[in-house]
Amino acid sequence: MDGDEQQLAEAFDATVAAEGRIEPRDWMPEGYRRTLIRQIAQHAHSEIIGMQPEGNWILRAPSLRRKAILLAKVQDEAGHGLYLYSATETLGVDRTELTEKLIDSRQKYSSIFNYPTLTFADIGVIGWLVDGAAICNQVPLCRSSYGPYARAMVRICKEESFHQRQGFELLMTLMAGTDAQREMVQDAVNRWWWPSLMMFGPADGDSPNTQQSMAWRIKRHTNDELRQRYVDMSVPQAEKLGVTFPDPDLRWNPERGSYDFGEIDWDEFTAVVKGAGPCNAQRLAHRRAAHEGGQWVRDAASAYAAKQAEREQQAVAA
Amino acid sequence: MSMADDVTAHPEGEPEIRPGVTPDRTWPLYEVFVRGKRGLNHVHVGSLHAPDDHMALHNARNLYTRRNEGVSIWVVRADAITASSPDEKDPFFAPSGDKVYRHPTFYEIPEDVPHL
Numbered sequence: 001m002d003g004d005e006q007q008l009a010e011a012f013d014a015t016v017a018a019e020g021r022i023e024p025r026d027w028m029p030e031g032y033r034r035t036l037i038r039q040i041a042q043h044a045h046s047e048i049i050g051m052q053p054e055g056n057w058i059l060r061a062p063s064l065r066r067k068a069i070l071l072a073k074v075q076d077e078a079g080h081g082l083y084l085y086s087a088t089e090t091l092g093v094d095r096t097e098l099t100e101k102l103i104d105s106r107q108k109y110s111s112i113f114n115y116p117t118l119t120f121a122d123i124g125v126i127g128w129l130v131d132g133a134a135i136c137n138q139v140p141l142c143r144s145s146y147g148p149y150a151r152a153m154v155r156i157c158k159e160e161s162f163h164q165r166q167g168f169e170l171l172m173t174l175m176a177g178t179d180a181q182r183e184m185v186q187d188a189v190n191r192w193w194w195p196s197l198m199m200f201g202p203a204d205g206d207s208p209n210t211q212q213s214m215a216w217r218i219k220r221h222t223n224d225e226l227r228q229r230y231v232d233m234s235v236p237q238a239e240k241l242g243v244t245f246p247d248p249d250l251r252w253n254p255e256r257g258s259y260d261f262g263e264i265d266w267d268e269f270t271a272v273v274k275g276a277g278p279c280n281a282q283r284l285a286h287r288r289a290a291h292e293g294g295q296w297v298r299d300a301a302s303a304y305a306a307k308q309a310e311r312e313q314q315a316v317a318a
Numbered sequence: 319m320s321m322a323d324d325v326t327a328h329p330e331g332e333p334e335i336r337p338g339v340t341p342d343r344t345w346p347l348y349e350v351f352v353r354g355k356r357g358l359n360h361v362h363v364g365s366l367h368a369p370d371d372h373m374a375l376h377n378a379r380n381l382y383t384r385r386n387e388g389v390s391i392w393v394v395r396a397d398a399i400t401a402s403s404p405d406e407k408d409p410f411f412a413p414s415g416d417k418v419y420r421h422p423t424f425y426e427i428p429e430d431v432p433h434l
Contacts, residue, residue, distance in 0.1 A: 025404045075384070082381055086364045089347070095367070152364070159385075302345070305369035 016217050021147040024090035032216050035209065036146055037091050038107070039218065044084035045102045045109035049283050051077045053117040054126060062120060069166050070123065076163065080156045087148040103288040111269070112199050114277030121174055121181075121188035127167015129189070129196040129234065135160050136230040137200065140220035149218075168237070175242050182242070189238070190246045197261075198269045200227040231259050347396040348374040350381075352388035360392050368393075 008027040015022060022028055051074050058074065061067035085095040101107040112130055117123065138160065141153040174181040201207060201223040213219040221229075231250075238245055249262035271277070345367040351360035363382050368374035374393040383391065402410050418424050427434055 023404070025401070027404075072384075079381055079384060082366065083364055086366065089365065148364075155363075301369045301373060305373065308370060308372070 016145050019143075019217075020145075021150065022145055023147045031212070032218075033091055035213060035216070035218060036149065037088055037093055039213075040084050040088045040091075040149055040152075041093075041098050041101070042108050042110075044081045044088060044098065045107060046113065047077045047081035047084060048102075049109045049113045049287060052283055052286055053113055053115070053279075054123060056117050057120055057123050060120070061123075066120075066170070073127070073163055073166065076159050080159070083152040083155055084149075087146075087152045090148045099291060103284060103291060105275070105284065108273070109283075110199060111272040111277060112195050113283060114272050114279045115191070115195050116279055118191070119184050119188060121171070121184040122192070124167045124170035124174065124185070125188040125192045127163050127165075128171060128237070129167075129192050130199070131160055131163040131167060132234065132237075133196045133199040133230055135164060136226050136233070140226075143217075143220060145217035168241070171241055171243075185241075186243050189243045193245045193247070194264065194268075195272075197227060197231070197264055198272075200224070200230065202266075202269070203264075228258055231261050235259055345369050348378070348393045349396050349399065350374075350378045351392040351394070352378075352382055353390040354387060355389055360390065363387075365396065371395075 009029065012022070012026070012028060012032075015026075022032075054070060054074050054077070058067060058070050061070050085098060088098060089095055098107065102109065112133075117126070135157065138153055138157055142150055142157060144150040144153065171185055174185050204210060204222045204224045207223055210219060210222055214222070235245070235250070247262045249260060251260055252258075253260045272280070275281075347365055347367055348371075349365050350363050352363050353360045366374065366377050366381060368377050371393060375391060378391050378393050382388070414420075
């Protein structure tokens with residue numbers, strides 16, 4: 001590191017330490033830029049892949065009201081993906097390249113979307129538990145040190161609140177229905193609870209990037225802190241709803257003022273991250289087909305733009 | 319923060335155009351500004367790619383105003399924006415740094431002078 005760079009690095013550290021924000025054209029350490037690109041792109045990909053499990057139920061939603069809500073929610077997920085790709089581009093990468101990295105499996109997305117949505121109750125549980133976990137993760141990111149990321153997160157968090165509430169309301173409606181409907185909700189909760197806890201990532205001892213990301217204030221809390229916060233928020237909600245979580249070790253610990261909970265199946269976590277989840281292959285194949293199948297739309301838009309430009313030129317010449 | 323600070327960077331220059339690339343790789347980048355309601359300035363909200371100005375405006379409507387967030391949208395090609403450089407921040411803004419007399423608090427006025 002030469003003298004100039006030393007000075008730039010000191011200015012960067014001082015800005016971050018003073019809770020200032022780093023903006024696109026500021027000098028930043030190469031590792032900071034790389035970490036942000038990886039994290040924001042992975043987040044963007046998760047929003048885009050996240051449209052699939054829910055999109056699965058749009059045609060089979062039980063009423064026009066539920067269909068309209070689900071359509072709006074899936075459209076929001078697309079929007080969130082685009083806000084985040086936009087933030088990633090401020091770091092000097094191109095979003096087409098990111099899409100190619102996703103469909104070539106060179107970048108990851110959240111493993112939660114590699115589980116299938118078997119019943120309509122899954123739509124409610126995704127809103128309540130999966131979006132709830134996402135909110136827990138994302139609210140602190142509104143104070144992330146990188147300005148464009150923090151601002152995208154503010155927009156996203158506002159919209160996620162609708163997602164979680166519609167899910168909880170959907171489940172309350174089912175719980176007020178028949179025994180079969182209540183069983184359907186409990187079954188969905190049983191299947192999604194542990195994968196939701198896995199959304200916070202590996203335990204702190206196995207999360208090598210956390211320390212550096214916290215020093216850079218890209219991340220504000222450790223994985224285990226956020227996971228605990230999420231469990232503590234979710235248990236009273238489950239009681240209100242009238243469902244239980246599939247964990248015999250889940251109980252209130254008055255000394256800690258928090259809920260104790262059982263050990264996550266880390267083998268399952270690792271297997272799904274590495275591609276062996278129930279839907280990994282299907283999700284990527286679908287994303288690739290959508291990208292390649294959408295080529296004619298992009299071609300048509302380009303052709304239309306070229307034709308309009310030509311007409312304008314002719315009108316000027318005439 | 320000035321709006322120009324926020325504009326997307328191209329540290330590696332314009333993307334290289336190669337034969338056989340998908341057209342959207344070459345679609346220009348637009349910065350999007352939304353007026354939240356009458357009486358407010360347009361504020362930068364993000365960016366998007368589009369094949370022309372008109373489609374950029376429609377995409378911006380779909381992406382950034384799904385919940386009545388705006389009554390007016392500007393889209394500007396990112397390459398048409400001229401921005402100050404953060405590297406020259408101090409010298410660039412220095413002319414205003416030593417002119418304290420431009421602020422009302424510079425002037426000492428007795429407290430019993432009314433309406434001043």
